[in-house]
Amino acid sequence: MKAVQIHQYGEPAVLQLDEIAPPEPAAGEVLVRVHAAAVNPVDLKTRTGTAGLAARYGTDNFPMILGWDISGVIEQIGADVSAFQPGDAVYGMPRFPELAAAYAEYVTAPAGELAHKPASIDHLQAAALPLVALTAWQALFEAAGLEAGQKILVHAAAGGVGHIAVQLARWKGAFVVGTASGRNAEFLAEIGVDQFVDYEKRPFEELVSDVDVVLDTLRGEVRERSWQVLKPGGIMVSILGPPPAETAAQYGVQAANILVYPQGEQLAQIAARVDEGKLKPHIDAVYPLAEAAQAHTHVASGHTRGKVVLKVGS
16 A cells, blocks of 8 residues: 655655555454545644654654544454444544554554544545544533533634634534634634634734633643633633643633543544534645645644645545
8 A cells, every 4th residue: 555654753855655565453443445634733743753752652663654534434344343344434533642644545443433424524524523623522522511601712713623613612502702813704704703803913812801711722822811811710721731720720710731532432423513514624725645745834834724634545
């Protein structure tokens, strides 16, 4: 099979299209013929050997196939798999944060970490969902306990996690405030942002207050300025490392951090929201598998609206 591998950490040029043997599913696993794989910021950090990830993966895994998000069709099932059959269209984010080897024509995955692909969208759109949708789901509903009638502030609302979080929050019945650059105003209005804040024109803290939940997708000074917009007892949930508990206590609010994990049942619920018309991933660009380096450069620009996806199979 064809797969994009890295033989060392480095710039996008280290991504190399190779011919390798396909994997075999173990007990409890399935073999998926991949139609599409998405590119996430964590893929770029893995490629460059960013501190924590280099420590996790080391150099013993070279050559290393990057990526987690996949959508495709089951080719083969391992022993003890009953939830799927060959020919089923599935999607998921297997094995995270361990390596999943998604930039390839075939991938093995634990059956419990996949779900049937949403029927109303194609494989490219489905591949764009798992990591960002599971991140948003787990941040909003597990960590924050978001409820109807609450107000949530979503930073980088047009980004990968952000644009999904906006739609899930609206589905839940929350009032959604979203920050982004002005070019995204119309897009965010279309997907359900109730109050748009153009961060290039005015500081969000001058326009936003009494927020129940802040979804921190940026860290740094944006996080520091976000404490003051939370109402007493509100919560900041970060996807980029724990907000300091002492700062939360100072403002009389809560703080939480999540590391997304694979969850087939949640993916099934997310697929249902898609097929109900409540959730739709936005794709900024599609690249063929052989152009994974260009896809990484695109994501690294930092101005992606939605997701960047690799077209792997037909």
